[in-house]
Amino acid sequence: MFWGSNTGNQEEAAGFLKDFMESEGVEMDEFNIADTDPKKMLEYKRLIIGCPTWHIGELQDDWDFIYSKYKELDFTGITAAFFGCGDQVGYADNFLDAIGLLAKPFMENGGTLIGRYPTEEYQFDNSLALDGDDFLGLGLDNDNEEELTEERLVIWGEIIKDEFGI
Numbered sequence: 001m002f003w004g005s006n007t008g009n010q011e012e013a014a015g016f017l018k019d020f021m022e023s024e025g026v027e028m029d030e031f032n033i034a035d036t037d038p039k040k041m042l043e044y045k046r047l048i049i050g051c052p053t054w055h056i057g058e059l060q061d062d063w064d065f066i067y068s069k070y071k072e073l074d075f076t077g078i079t080a081a082f083f084g085c086g087d088q089v090g091y092a093d094n095f096l097d098a099i100g101l102l103a104k105p106f107m108e109n110g111g112t113l114i115g116r117y118p119t120e121e122y123q124f125d126n127s128l129a130l131d132g133d134d135f136l137g138l139g140l141d142n143d144n145e146e147e148l149t150e151e152r153l154v155i156w157g158e159i160i161k162d163e164f165g166i
């Protein structure tokens with residue numbers, strides 16, 4: 001799992017997901033993208049990528065810093081699931097954009113995406129993470145629905161375990 005976080009929400013979600021997956025018998029390495037070369041991702045066949053949306057439709061700062069390198073990686077043979085924190089009330093036109101900004105080049109560069117999550121329980125106007133009636137990954141909204149975060153992570157954790165085939 002590779003994650004980035006400016007104010008701790010994504011970091012906390014990553015920690016919770018790791019504990020949950022390990023309680024289910026899934027071993028996981030974890031890296032803060034702030035101090036990790038993005039090429040490290042290519043050492044794995046299965047990835048979980050966590051990035052909140054910041055600055056009105058942009059990546060979290062550390063992901064933004066390595067984004068041009070990330071977009072050049074060849075993800076052929078790698079399967080990944082994406083999740084991200086956002087704010088559907090304050091940023092309804094750009095809700096979870098970072099998931100789209102990372103997931104699309106991943107797929108364009110040969111990767112297989114799993115872990116789509118239905119949009120129906122969220123209220124927002126637009127998102128780069130949209131894929132029909134789904135998001136390209138799990139959305140978390142600690143600004144407005146913090147009480148749902150752990151439940152969503154458990155539901156999604158089960159989904160990706162299944163879709164990863166582990």
Ligand SMILES: Cc1cc2nc3c(=O)[nH]c(=O)nc-3n(C[C@H](O)[C@H](O)[C@H](O)COP(=O)(O)O)c2cc1C
Pocket residue numbers: 004005006007008009010011052053054055056057058060085086087088091094095096097142143
């Ligand atoms: C200045 C600012 C800009 C933001 N822009 C967006 C945005 O465009 N879309 C969105 O969904 N959330 C946006 N958010 C909400 C953050 O994604 C949310 O607070 C998230 O939980 C932060 O994660 P972090 O604590 O891991 O950095 C923004 C928050 C701030 C403070």
